[in-house]
Amino acid sequence: MPIIVNLDVMLAKRKLKLKELSEKVGVSTVNLSILKQGKVKAIRFTTLDAICLALDCQPGDILEYVE
Template identity: 60%
Template sequence: MPIVVDIDVMLARRKMSVGELAERVGITPANLAVLKNGRAKAVRFTTLDALCAVLECQPGDLIRYEPGDGAAPGRPR
């Protein structure tokens, strides 16, 4: 998938564990792991908002578009 999730980068910069982030955001560690590992099909804006608030960052610090072989059909590469 051309969407890359960089939550690990922000966790390292903030010296925060996955468990602490999940607790502060209000989601389960399992759901955070799905998002963190790039297996999520969607993310709610309220979750993205909470992640940005806790990590003190912008949405673009957490997700980015990297075009490649996995681009959706009909979308520019």
């Protein structure tokens, strides 16, 4: 898949654990873990917005397109 999810990189930069992000965003740890592994087929804009707000980043910091 040409879309790479860099959620783990952003979590490390912000020194946050997945559980802490889950509590801030209101998405289960399991769903965030699946996203982090890049195994999702879609993400809601509201979820992406909440993650970006919690991590103080842009969507491009989390999602990367590679040919």
